[in-house]
Amino acid sequence: MTKSVLITGGAGCIGSDLAQVLVDRGDDVIIFDNLSSGKLEHIESLLDRPNCRFIQGDLLERTAIQHALRGVCTVYHLAANPDVRFVPGDATDKDLQQNTIATYHLLDAMQLGGVEQLVFASTSAIYGLSDGRPIPEAYHAKPISLYGATKLGCEALICAFQNLFGFKASIFRFANIVGRKTRKTGRTVISDFIAKLEGNPRRLDILGDGKQAKSYLLSSECVAGMLFAVEHSQSALSIFNLGCDDQVTVDAIAKKVVARMGLHNVDFVYSGGEGGWLGDVPQFLLDVTAVNRLGWRAIHTSSQAVEIAIDAILGDRKQRVCS
Amino acid sequence: MTKSVLITGGAGCIGSDLAQVLVDRGDDVIIFDNLSSGKLEHIESLLDRPNCRFIQGDLLERTAIQHALRGVCTVYHLAANPDVRFVPGDATDKDLQQNTIATYHLLDAMQLGGVEQLVFASTSAIYGLSDGRPIPEAYHAKPISLYGATKLGCEALICAFQNLFGFKASIFRFANIVGRKTRKTGRTVISDFIAKLEGNPRRLDILGDGKQAKSYLLSSECVAGMLFAVEHSQSALSIFNLGCDDQVTVDAIAKKVVARMGLHNVDFVYSGGEGGWLGDVPQFLLDVTAVNRLGWRAIHTSSQAVEIAIDAILGDRKQRVCS
Numbered sequence: 001m002t003k004s005v006l007i008t009g010g011a012g013c014i015g016s017d018l019a020q021v022l023v024d025r026g027d028d029v030i031i032f033d034n035l036s037s038g039k040l041e042h043i044e045s046l047l048d049r050p051n052c053r054f055i056q057g058d059l060l061e062r063t064a065i066q067h068a069l070r071g072v073c074t075v076y077h078l079a080a081n082p083d084v085r086f087v088p089g090d091a092t093d094k095d096l097q098q099n100t101i102a103t104y105h106l107l108d109a110m111q112l113g114g115v116e117q118l119v120f121a122s123t124s125a126i127y128g129l130s131d132g133r134p135i136p137e138a139y140h141a142k143p144i145s146l147y148g149a150t151k152l153g154c155e156a157l158i159c160a161f162q163n164l165f166g167f168k169a170s171i172f173r174f175a176n177i178v179g180r181k182t183r184k185t186g187r188t189v190i191s192d193f194i195a196k197l198e199g200n201p202r203r204l205d206i207l208g209d210g211k212q213a214k215s216y217l218l219s220s221e222c223v224a225g226m227l228f229a230v231e232h233s234q235s236a237l238s239i240f241n242l243g244c245d246d247q248v249t250v251d252a253i254a255k256k257v258v259a260r261m262g263l264h265n266v267d268f269v270y271s272g273g274e275g276g277w278l279g280d281v282p283q284f285l286l287d288v289t290a291v292n293r294l295g296w297r298a299i300h301t302s303s304q305a306v307e308i309a310i311d312a313i314l315g316d317r318k319q320r321v322c323s
Numbered sequence: 324m325t326k327s328v329l330i331t332g333g334a335g336c337i338g339s340d341l342a343q344v345l346v347d348r349g350d351d352v353i354i355f356d357n358l359s360s361g362k363l364e365h366i367e368s369l370l371d372r373p374n375c376r377f378i379q380g381d382l383l384e385r386t387a388i389q390h391a392l393r394g395v396c397t398v399y400h401l402a403a404n405p406d407v408r409f410v411p412g413d414a415t416d417k418d419l420q421q422n423t424i425a426t427y428h429l430l431d432a433m434q435l436g437g438v439e440q441l442v443f444a445s446t447s448a449i450y451g452l453s454d455g456r457p458i459p460e461a462y463h464a465k466p467i468s469l470y471g472a473t474k475l476g477c478e479a480l481i482c483a484f485q486n487l488f489g490f491k492a493s494i495f496r497f498a499n500i501v502g503r504k505t506r507k508t509g510r511t512v513i514s515d516f517i518a519k520l521e522g523n524p525r526r527l528d529i530l531g532d533g534k535q536a537k538s539y540l541l542s543s544e545c546v547a548g549m550l551f552a553v554e555h556s557q558s559a560l561s562i563f564n565l566g567c568d569d570q571v572t573v574d575a576i577a578k579k580v581v582a583r584m585g586l587h588n589v590d591f592v593y594s595g596g597e598g599g600w601l602g603d604v605p606q607f608l609l610d611v612t613a614v615n616r617l618g619w620r621a622i623h624t625s626s627q628a629v630e631i632a633i634d635a636i637l638g639d640r641k642q643r644v645c646s
Contacts, residue, residue, distance in 0.1 A: 086487060092427075092430075092431050092434070092484075093427065093431070096423075096424075096427050096480070100419075100423065100476060101419075101424075104415075104416065104419050107415075108415050108416070111415070126479075128482065128486075137463065138462075138463035139461075139463075140460065140461035140462075140463075141464075141479070142482045142560070142562075143479050143482050143483050144482065144483060144486040144487075145483055145486075145487075146480075146483045146484075146487070148479075148483065149476075149479035149480050149482060149483035150476075150479070150480070152475070152476070152479040153423060153472075153473075153475070153476030153479050153480070156449075156464070156466050156471075156472035156473070156475040156476050156479075157419070157469075157472045157473070157476070159451065159465045159466050159467065159472060160466050160467060160468055160469045160471065160472035160602065161415075161469075163451075163467040163468075163601075163602065164409060164467075164468075164469070164601050164602055237465070239465075278486075278487050279483065279486065279487055
């Protein structure tokens with residue numbers, strides 16, 4: 001009997017792109033998603049395929065994931081709170097629940113079910129502030145957001161479970177992931193700008209001072225990078241930054257969005273401050289030497305990735321308007 | 324009105340030593356403990372003092388800590404699962420609950436109550452395996468135990484809460500802490516050996532190969548080091564290793580216990596393997612340069628600390644036998 005792979009958050013932006021690749025290569029794929037931010041439309045075309053099935057389930061319900069893991073050999077764990085921003089007045093346990101506790105439930109179900117391998121979607125947000133130099137995986141992580149903190153909590157649990165129960169674990173700390181579907185799953189700067197400009201094409205409110213500079217990676221390349229590293233890394237526990245080796249500023253993204261939407265004379269209005277929101281890391285650049293040495297390298301720069309994502313989202317929008 | 328300080332886990336080994344110092348220096352001290360491992364006898368003499376009171380409460384009950392924090396300016400957070408060992412068959416969420424989730428409840432209650440400062444007892448167990456060189460605070464932590472993982476999860480949450488809500492936070496990664504009271508609060512190698520030799524003075528079962536080498540620090544020095552660093556560090560968020568700069572092996576501790584108990588011809592029987600139990604870090608040495616530079620240095624070596632602790636525990640035992 002072929003063993004299955006299970007993707008938590010498999011109806012999300014990255015999860016559904018991953019599912020597509022795994023189904024296409026013939027894996028027996030279970031998509032596990034509570035649809036809190038994932039969308040059925042992302043996986044609709046996959047659900048007709050004989051080697052793909054969907055389970056609507058929540059990692060906060062332990063029995064749901066315990067049952068789903070029967071016969072599973074590898075888990076790709078992408079489910080998380082998709083909104084990295086903290087707004088004063090928000091519940092402070094949203095990330096703890098949906099990131100750390102959800103991951104614990106998964107890990108415990110994995111050890112109970114004897115699952116052999118975990119691939120985990122972590123984040124560059126675990127690092128917190130840096131000095132501007134590319135951040136290597138060994139950097140002293142001091143997260144400044146609840147999202148980053150609880151993802152680091154997940155990583156720590158994965159390290160311990162990997163050691164105690166002996167499965168293989170690969171942890172990937174993603175740059176900002178962009179793509180066509182990011183419009184629908186959580187906030188990203190690109191989809192925020194497009195939505196704002198759709199509302200008012202003369203003015204664009206920009207969080208922070210616009211000088212925030214970050215790395216961006218296309219969802220499709222993120223999936224390719226993960227699968228490459230999982231296949232080629234021999235370590236029982238591996239941790240990789242996953243991104244490209246350049247940055248793009250928020251201002252530059254704003255200008256690209258304005259240009260791609262064919263707008264002119266848009267007023268940029270800045271909320272001010274270095275970070276866009278409480279817990280925002282105003283700039284980061286990942287040191288991706290480790291995954292490069294393994295043999296994988298992002299095809300597109302941050303700037304190109306952003307442009308492709310803008311065009312994809314705008315194309316999607318036009319299609320919807322036309323249909 | 325004098326603002327109070329609150330010690331979680333204040334009836335434990337280190338917590339009650341800390342309470343003693345703070346009460347003696349005139350602080351208005353609240354000891355908060357669920358007495359799951361802490362002992363009332365550790366704080367009995369303090370409870371007659373006008374500036375000390377005890378609240379029996381559990382951090383897993385959010386309202387309990389919310390109420391206790393009223394009028395508190397500084398929290399010393401020492402409550403934790405005191406048993407670092409994981410035994411197959413144990414619940415895997417004990418550390419998650421008592422370390423990470425309990426700490427989250429405290430942090431959330433602190434931000435709701437406007438508490439100004441947190442002092443946190445972390446652990447060298449967050450680091451996982453090292454290459455034998457002294458481990459600096461910036462070392463890439465990859466915990467191999469649930470205890471270490473969930474304490475790293477606490478640290479991550481503290482970093483984020485400190486940034487989001489602006490209180491001062493000091494994190495201390497302790498070496499192995501020993502002292503008279505460690506006999507009664509959780510397992511330590513010294514009290515384990517004494518208990519075993521009391522049961523059978525001819526044979527000592529030793530977990531691992533006896534070559535495990537770790538750093539030890541007296542509870543009283545741990546308290547002094549924390550208070551010194553809290554007073555002298557200006558950072559809004561500081562992280563310090565707290566220990567001395569040498570190690571002692573498990574074999575050496577066994578020999579010391581045997582000698583101090585006046586025993587002869589004891590058979591040492593090893594369970595084998597590098598670590599004493601699943602998730603045990605077989606050897607570590609903390610780089611304590613940072614706290615040394617601040618002006619604090621441990622008085623006793625690891626070896627001396629162990630000897631003092633053995634004598635204190637044995638003295639305590641004799642007192643009990645005589646009385």
